[in-house]
Amino acid sequence: MDINKSKQIRDSFEALEVEESRFVDNQMFVAAQIQNGLERKGWSQNKLSRESGLNENVIRQIIAGEGNPTLKTISAIEQALNEEVIVAPDFFMEELEEKGVIISESNYMDFSFRYTEELSSSMFAEGAEYSFEFNKKNRDQVEYIPSDNMHLLPKAS
């Protein structure tokens, strides 16, 4: 095996500039998201075609990461699956927070400390390090006091 030649070929491949890289990435994200949606529902591409009113070839092309679907097409798929395929991140996060589905990272405060006598509790092992995550909204209530509001994560050694 000619290792140098192989390396040269692979280096050239890696260095190849892709003008439409963002477009290709988005094709794949949309494709993977729709496929995930189908798997969650246990649907075939044919079923999605029937539910969305879109041609099955169009759906097949999008799921293979080859399509350039319009917003109208994406909307029809979202409506059929009853879930988002594309999102506007700022508004989506806000909506999720309102629904209480997730709390964004900025609402958390992370810190860690080492067991001391003052923090003695059956929850802690002597000498072990722990980190905590808790919601800022409850911060005043739970400060330094282990409670159900705190997520206890023993640090990996």
Add this chain to the structure above:
Amino acid sequence: MTFSFNIVPFYEGKRANFYTIIIEGEELPEGDKFLSNERVNTNSHFNKLKQVFFNLLNRFGARQQFFKDEGLAGDMVNAFYVRRGNLRWYCLRWSEQMVIFGNGGVKTVRATQDDPYLKNCEYSLRWIDKCLTIALKEGKISVSGDGKLSGDLRFNKEDYINL
């Protein structure tokens, strides 16, 4: 079609491990032959293939939706492809975490069987698939959950020809 071959690492990523094959007596692994094939790397869709390849490696894993099932029922022969450019890169898609790439080319005929070069690429992988299936069954090789191959990755055709 029978031959001896070794499986060698190709690319390692966050979501998958890609391997390729070097056939006994050949200078280059099959994956590198594909990449250095002028008809392939001057194809106007080759850059898309590169982007998809590295996205699978690092972002998505080798999801079946981005491959075309080829070969025989029950085998792992697939084509990694860019339909518009007619690029076909034959491979054994073991799982989302592991793919073994062979050779391929530009498909200009309706059926792969009509192009002797592409037919050869596909049939080579059928042989490799057979050897791997046996080696796996006999415990000569194993694949970890994160798609890493281990064991004796040298395959002597005499050991598999009559099985």
